[in-house]
Amino acid sequence: MRIALLQMSGGIDPAANGRVVVEAIEAAAAGGAAMLFTPEMSNLIDRDRARAGASIVAEDADPVLAAVRAAAAAHGVWVHLGSLAIRRPDGRFANRAFVIDDTGAIRARYDKLHLFDVDMGGGDRWRESAVYAAGEEAAVVATPAGRLGLSICYDLRFPALYQALSAAGAELLAVPAAFTRPTGAAHWQVLLRARAIENACFVVAAAQTGEHQDGRETYGRSLVVDPWGEVLLDMDEAPGLGFAEIDRDRLGEARRRVPVLDHRRTIPPVAAS
Structure with missing residues (x-):
């Protein structure tokens, strides 16, 4: 089965980001893909909390989600929205993924x-928990394309999640x-290949790329990896659409x-001495 990945350089305007995703849905359908995968924060990339807060709305009011659902139905394509910034009922934000079917219905959230x-030194400091609330279930x-396990970005470093999936x-x-450029260069491909190999699963990783309006830089290099660890698609750094066969x-x-999967055992207690 043919899938498509969108690699994008998202910005601070949700409407502009939404247009990129909708155009990718149309192009994915024209290219014969049954499903499109998009990056984390497909509706908004903005480190300015006050400015971003003015654009983050509840799920049922999010214009990007509504546009993507309509486009998925219009073109008969499933869409994995890698994530959107969504305002929760308690006022905090969620970094939320959606799986949308070819009728525009939401099949899953994560x-x-x-x-x-993290504090990577040199003033490069990130505190996602200062704004976003963590999820509570996988x-x-x-x-x-098959049974799809959901995760987002930093989750990649926690193999227990993928074992559960x-x-x-x-x-x-x-x-x-x-992914940031420093962590991407050091760890992106090796971690993705490891998660594929140790779980005998395909890994589909659509990424943000390049220099963004808020001043951050992301690594790009969206990948598809097969269950043996072979890289089937590497999109390098340029924004655009890529295709792979599952x-x-x-x-x-x-x-x-x-x-x-058959050989996994429950790990016994560790004897410390």
């Missing part, structure tokens, strides 16, 4: 579990991201050759 609170959803039947793992025979072959 709020990012692990929030990016999610796997049936799609035309594959144990729940995931065949593909979505890792939409807005061949379920690769899934079965990898799981037969090294049946890691």
Whole structure:
């Protein structure tokens, strides 16, 4: 089955970002894809909290989500919206992924579990938890490409999440991201390939890329990795649309050759001395 990935340089205007995603849905359909994957924060990239707060609205009022649902139905394409910035009923924000089917219905939601609170030195400091609330549950959803396990960006560093997703039947793992350049250069591909290999799953990672209006820089290099760890698609740094084939025979072959899912054991208590 053919899928498409959108690599974008999102900005501070949700309307402009929404147009990019809607155009990608049309192009994905024209290219024969049954499903499109978009990056983290597909509606808004903005480190200015006050300015961003004026654009972040409740799910049922979000114009990007509404436009994407309409476009998915119009073009008969499933869409994994990597994430949107959404205002919760309690006033805090959620970093929330959506899976939308080819009728425009929302099939699944996932709020990012692990929030990016790091100090990388040189003044490069991030505190996602100062604005966003962490999610409370994982999610796997049936799609035309297979059973899809949901995650977002920094989740990539926590393999227990992906073990839980594959144990729940995931065949593909979505890792939409807005990785920083330093961490991307050091860890992006090796972590994505590791998650694919250790879970015998496809990994689909649509990413933000380039220099953004709020001053941040993201790494790009959206990837699709097969269950044996082979990179099927590497989009480098330019914004645009990429395509890959999801061949379920690769899934079965990898799981037969090294049946890691069958061999997993509950880890006993660690004896410390």
